[in-house]
Amino acid sequence: MMLVVGSLWLTGCSQTNTVNTLSTVQQPLTADGRFKNLYPGEKSYPLTCQQDCYLPQATLSCKTDAPAEQCRYTGPQQWPELDTGFTLRWLGHASFQIQTRDGQQLLLDPVLEQFDWPVNWAFWLSEGFNRQLPAALSEQELAATDAVLYSHIHYDHLNKSDIRRLGAKPHYLVPLAVAEHLPQQQLQITEMAWYSQMQLGALKVHALPAHHFSNRIWVPFLYEDFGDSSWNGWLLEFNGKKLFFAGDTGYSQHFADIQQKYGDIDICLLPIASYHHDTDGDWYRYVHNTPEDALSAAVDLGCKVMIPWGYGNASWKMGDHSSHAPLQRLLTMQQRLQGQPQGLVPLLILNEGDKVKL
Template sequence: MSRVLFVFSFIVLFVTGCTSNTIQVINSEQQIEHPNDHRFENLDPGEKQYPATCETDCYRERADIQCTDEACRYTGPYLQSSYDEAFKVTWFGHALFQIETPSDATIITDPVFDEFDWPINWLHAWFNGQYRSHLPNLSVEQVSQADAVLYSHLHYDHFNKSDVESIGDHPSYRVPLRMGEKFPEIGAHITEMGWFSEDTLNTQTRGTNITALPAHHFSSRTYIPFIYEDNARVSWNGWLIESQGKTLFYAGDTGYSEHFRDIHERYGAIDVCLLPIASYYSPTSPKWYRYVHMTPEDAITAANELECQVMIPWGYGNASWGMGDVSSHSALTRFLNMLEVMPLKAKVIVLDEHVSAR
């Protein structure tokens, strides 16, 4: 029996050794942690003064948003199946984008294919049933062939460990500081990046530069029901992608703050901005929700401050979880209504979701 146990232990160690992840850390400007408990903090903490807030007719019904019992769909003039100029951008709902750069790199943001990791999936199924009515029409196999996967933070709707196991070790992974230790051991190459740190993704043609940028958010992850681990001990990022002189900004989950002005001061006008507009609504804690998620009018303000040439909103839709929203397309309804009363310099593109019903 002891010989059998020894052989089994050797096999486990051998397999674990073969599948250990490689974690590189790039923190060129030394993103600051709290000295006492090593928690990360936002660049601009504290009470906010928001430049604009919708007060009336925020959710006035629109003829260009059509809903059936199965799904809602925007049908207006901003609609495109994908954005295809310098970058080709395809949206698969919530925060999942496929980005093809001018240097032929394929980058995926925050892929989550089904519900949440355990135990949140169990809790939601127990109390609410299925949360997502539609799922991304993008296969795990397609993501596994990408050049890189960018994760913005470790919340369940943006990072799923079982999905990482399915995606595998072909793409390189770029993540916020300390997030690499949350990955399952799959033999992946993971680069943790502090705010304003840069890295280069090399393809067969030319390199694509990837820069980690600040977001105004937080991190926590339920370890067992109602008990949280790693609260703010793992950071949260936005991402800037630069290729052949063109730039694309993926903001990640974020509230509105001065960090957008900081980004513009460093990098100037941005060609394409993927900005969240959802999950700001809560009847019980509205100030907290807005503190860490942008309203549509916050996103319009941010787009102007970033000098976005093209703005693509996300976070709402049929494949979102509807957390902190009135309905699947309420955030888009408010966004389009606010465009009629707020100036926006950017060209607006509303991407059609590439999703399928469950």
């Protein structure tokens, strides 16, 4: 069964959002009408670390080395000269501020404080901590936002309190069936199916597949709204230069598909966290990259530079050993894979709040 989407405009009272839906291809659905991945079923992985995956790294200055907790990366960077016109700042977890050469500012998956209530409360009760506050944007910077892109509706990627703070000025770009989850405050929202695109000034935005899932109703092991909305990666294209944000995703054939359609990617923002869990490791990895999966994805995508995310002092450490265990594993695996394509991926490793022009 496939989804067929046309253009739909919803208007009404003064607080009603305006929603436009763009669809180029038909996204697959399950038999009961829920969104699903392009490549479901049993998976195989090019690489899997079996032992000594978290070796101490001289380039990580940490409060504790085993596990790597509360760290700062102090090592050399490896990225090539790219001149893409993109300036980016990592705010923590999956949140990025992107600025383009023509003066636009975009936010990717901004979650600027904690989870929305009551999940923030439930997380604190179950885990015993809240994340440290991530790198802050000033009110002036927030007011300068032209567009906000969300990859999916999970609480660590979409925060309704941030939307209320950002207000109606930005254009909100979201996956299919996500608009209903945004607060009604006269927002301009475009839902974008996989492989649809739209123009924002000189910037072309492509909605791309990810290998993940969605739900917003948070009851452990009871996901009543599982798959009711879709999940995206995003490709930003500016004067032929490309920045790819993978969103939450496991490793699958979709990375190679993206490279085949769009060519090598200049900047790849790839997740490396939330792949580990003592009781359900296979499920976590199915929908989240391990660090070595991210290196394999970077090869598939032809990344000229890879920027990892998901770890950090302002992370929730969901499905991970510690705040910087994923980065520790990434560095361990890149060193171990020297001579193989995954070991040659140029890495630009940021600390939360770092800003770079590429």
